[in-house]
Amino acid sequence: MPPIRMTTALAKVVAALLHDPTAEHYGLELMRATGHPSGTLYPILVRLEAAGWVSTRWEEIDAAEAGRPPRRYYRLTAEGVVAARQALAELRLQLDPGASTVTKPRGATA
Template identity: 60%
Template sequence: MPEPVRLTLPVTRILAALLDDPDEPRYGLDLMAATGLPSGTLYPILTRLHAAGWLRTEWEDIDPSAAGRPARRYYLLSPDGLVSARQQLAELYDQLRPATRPGQPRTATNGAPA
């Protein structure tokens, strides 16, 4: 059974970066630049997201000698991960959003009480 994903600030930064263009595979250095996270934070989170089934990964098919650099490992949200990430971030946003007027209860994006 996949591990549940706990939404910490670094996890939300990574998910937001992946959701920015969900059809575009991203590699580690690119995600570090997009999130501001160091490699020691980024890669363990990517490993956990992959173990939870939220990410698909694949290695770039290049000749490292010809390219002059190592092959990159690309990360892409899985179909389940895409749905889960959008849902979790929307719920988090609803929890963080202030009420429209003081004293009024918050409502979810679908108009139901939060």
């Protein structure tokens, strides 16, 4: 598996997929969720698929009957869920080195 370099654009896609990690998502839905145009989104999805984070499938519909072309669905794999959560946690630590996974509310005492 090629390593994934976590960029802001990739982090937004991963976060959108993690919003409901067992659901299938299609491109237009992910473009709306992330604000990314297709030229940004689809190369990211290809990278995630190559890394084993995402599996894909084509919708099986009659395009004429449905009035639209078939959609390609993207779903995080079990390994992808774990890797995505870990990568986002590492990104949070890079952005805020003082942050930890366990934080105390403001004003709390030990």
